[in-house]
Amino acid sequence: MKEIFGNLLGLKASQIKRLENLGRRRIPTQAIVSYELCRDLSRLSTEIGRQVGLLVERSGKIAQVLVGGVDRIMIPDLREYRLAPDRLRGLRCIHTRADDMGGLTQDDLTDLSLLRLDLMAVITMHPDGSPAQIHYAHILPGASESAPYRIMPPIPPFRPEIDCLGLIQALEAELARQKVEEKDDASGERALLVSVFTGGRKAAMASLDELKELAHTANIRTIDTVLQQRKKADPRFLMGSGKLDELAILALHRGASLIVFDQELNPSQIRSIADRTEIKVIDRTQLILDIFAQRAKSREGKLQVELAQLKYILPRLVTKDTAMSRLTGGIGGRGPGETRLEINRRRARERIRRLEQALKTVQKNRDQQRRRRSRMGLPVISIIGYTNAGKSTLLNQLTQSRVLAENKLFATLDPSSRRLRFPRDIDVIITDTVGFIRDLPKELMAAFKATLEELDNADLFVHMIDISNPRHPEQIHSVETILDELNLGSIPVIRVLNKIDRVDPDTRDMLVKRLGGIAVSAISRPSLKPLSERLQAAVEHITYPGSP
Numbered sequence: 001m002k003e004i005f006g007n008l009l010g011l012k013a014s015q016i017k018r019l020e021n022l023g024r025r026r027i028p029t030q031a032i033v034s035y036e037l038c039r040d041l042s043r044l045s046t047e048i049g050r051q052v053g054l055l056v057e058r059s060g061k062i063a064q065v066l067v068g069g070v071d072r073i074m075i076p077d078l079r080e081y082r083l084a085p086d087r088l089r090g091l092r093c094i095h096t097r098a099d100d101m102g103g104l105t106q107d108d109l110t111d112l113s114l115l116r117l118d119l120m121a122v123i124t125m126h127p128d129g130s131p132a133q134i135h136y137a138h139i140l141p142g143a144s145e146s147a148p149y150r151i152m153p154p155i156p157p158f159r160p161e162i163d164c165l166g167l168i169q170a171l172e173a174e175l176a177r178q179k180v181e182e183k184d185d186a187s188g189e190r191a192l193l194v195s196v197f198t199g200g201r202k203a204a205m206a207s208l209d210e211l212k213e214l215a216h217t218a219n220i221r222t223i224d225t226v227l228q229q230r231k232k233a234d235p236r237f238l239m240g241s242g243k244l245d246e247l248a249i250l251a252l253h254r255g256a257s258l259i260v261f262d263q264e265l266n267p268s269q270i271r272s273i274a275d276r277t278e279i280k281v282i283d284r285t286q287l288i289l290d291i292f293a294q295r296a297k298s299r300e301g302k303l304q305v306e307l308a309q310l311k312y313i314l315p316r317l318v319t320k321d322t323a324m325s326r327l328t329g330g331i332g333g334r335g336p337g338e339t340r341l342e343i344n345r346r347r348a349r350e351r352i353r354r355l356e357q358a359l360k361t362v363q364k365n366r367d368q369q370r371r372r373r374s375r376m377g378l379p380v381i382s383i384i385g386y387t388n389a390g391k392s393t394l395l396n397q398l399t400q401s402r403v404l405a406e407n408k409l410f411a412t413l414d415p416s417s418r419r420l421r422f423p424r425d426i427d428v429i430i431t432d433t434v435g436f437i438r439d440l441p442k443e444l445m446a447a448f449k450a451t452l453e454e455l456d457n458a459d460l461f462v463h464m465i466d467i468s469n470p471r472h473p474e475q476i477h478s479v480e481t482i483l484d485e486l487n488l489g490s491i492p493v494i495r496v497l498n499k500i501d502r503v504d505p506d507t508r509d510m511l512v513k514r515l516g517g518i519a520v521s522a523i524s525r526p527s528l529k530p531l532s533e534r535l536q537a538a539v540e541h542i543t544y545p546g547s548p
């Protein structure tokens with residue numbers, strides 16, 4: 001047995017001795033606690049005026065004696081006890097409480113759920129120190145939306161036999177069954193998406209919708225979303241600690257393997273949240289980085305993403321913390337994330353330096369290509385826009401090529417260029433590039449600087465807008481902000497309102513008027529005619545030194 005846990009200050013030596021003796025008792029496996037032990041716990045607890053508790057193993061052996069205060073008791077760190085997703089902790093907690101304070105409290109139920117105890121039991125006591133009743137609760141398996149625990153009817157202390165071991169084993173069997181189901185229904189991660197917002201609810205919901213799409217793109221299944229409005233974000237946990245406990249319980253209950261925050265978490269927040277919830281925690285930026293890591297195809301793209309990931313993770317690296325594996329493991333241990341478990345700061349910095357060098361070489365080569373291209377003296381039209389707006393689809397339609405276009409965010413990471421001959425014998429280069437997104441992580445922005453700088457070469461931008469997306473006004477704003485940040489604000493822009501097949505004609509006309517630009521459906525070739533005309537007219541005015 002371990003040392004007594006809790007506050008022993010002011011207790012007599014004989015009382016401490018009696019507490020120690022409690023720890024040597026054994027409980028028959030069918031009972032929550034034996035009557036004699038129940039009686040002795042109550043008597044001693046009343047005498048010292050503090051709550052007294054026991055952590056009990058399944059065999060009936062007592063793992064630890066706990067001493068609390070008048071109205072509460074603390075449970076020590078249980079990390080050394082096993083905790084698999086389909087198992088309980090292998091320990092139950094039993095503690096005393098004065099009868100007039102009632103049975104199980106919210107704290108008891110939180111401890112039960114968060115620590116995944118076998119059971120939580122409270123012995124209420126009469127003022128004379130005799131036990132009144134035993135209240136107990138257990139975790140309720142089942143990834144449903146019901147409460148994560150069940151409170152049982154209280155039992156009398158002189159009949160504490162409930163087939164305790166049988167109950168715990170049945171619970172575990174149920175948890176194991178549930179785990180198998182979860183494995184079957186999704187091969188990837190199961191995530192809770194969380195937004196802690198201080199502004200308006202509508203914007204927060206819209207942003208959460210986008211987070212859902214991002215998660216889907218990363219092959220993560222969203223099992224639930226949680227929104228919390230606060231006056232001010234909590235510096236330590238972003239949300240309040242009570243709410244965070246609820247979140248952790250929800251994650252356990254619904255079998256989530258990951259929590260994704262819509263707000264950026266600073267290094268210490270990620271750490272404290274991961275520590276408190278014992279589950280992998282990432283933020284929106286990391287999710288975007290992860291998608292980029294999955295999608296990067298070219299050498300340059302891969303170098304850029306790894307660089308961005310390392311730069312993001314570096315301040316979040318800790319040398320010896322259990323949260324580290326959760327923190328740096330990446331989603332499902334994919335991509336560069338995999339190797340990062342054993343990476344330390346120094347090696348991360350070295351790797352960053354090497355990546356930066358490698359990138360420089362790759363980019364020098366590309367610069368030469370670019371110069372060769374501009375020597376051809378052809379005007380360059382760059383298709384830009386929010387991710388998933390239909391940029392690649394447009395490039396494909398215009399140039400009859402087959403750049404990957406799909407209904408996921410960031411389908412395109414690597415820029416591609418195609419030559420296009422307009423009917424009036426004008427040749428142009430059309431480029432398609434990485435999509436923009438609101439609050440583009442600055443690490444990514446820096447890493448993709450070279451790619452984005454290539455936009456500098458453009459004579460004309462085609463700004464694709466998905467008008468069927470209810471968030472299109474914010475998306476337009478994001479794109480324009482990013483253009484400004486890249487100092488590309490002076491290049492002429494033609495707005496293209498895409499996916500008109502998905503909105504009714506009245507809305508379309510209204511939007512054309514409001515936003516200006518040309519309405520198209522990039523999936524239908526004939527609808528592109530007016531755009532094609534307009535592009536020709538625009539490039540006819542561009543003259544190039546050296547062009548005929």
Ligand SMILES: Nc1nc2c(ncn2[C@@H]2O[C@H](COP(=O)(O)OP(=O)(O)OP(=O)(O)O)[C@@H](O)[C@H]2O)c(=O)[nH]1
Nearest residue numbers: 388389390391392393405406407410411412435522
């Ligand atoms: N209904 C409809 N769907 C469209 C239209 N244009 C594109 N799409 C679809 O929208 C999805 C995204 O198209 P992409 O061309 O990949 O979009 P993108 O802008 O290149 O996206 P990223 O490269 O991910 O930034 C695909 O599923 C397209 O088939 C359209 O006019 N109507």
Ligand SMILES: [Mg+2]
Nearest residue numbers: 391392411412
């Ligand atoms: Mg694309």
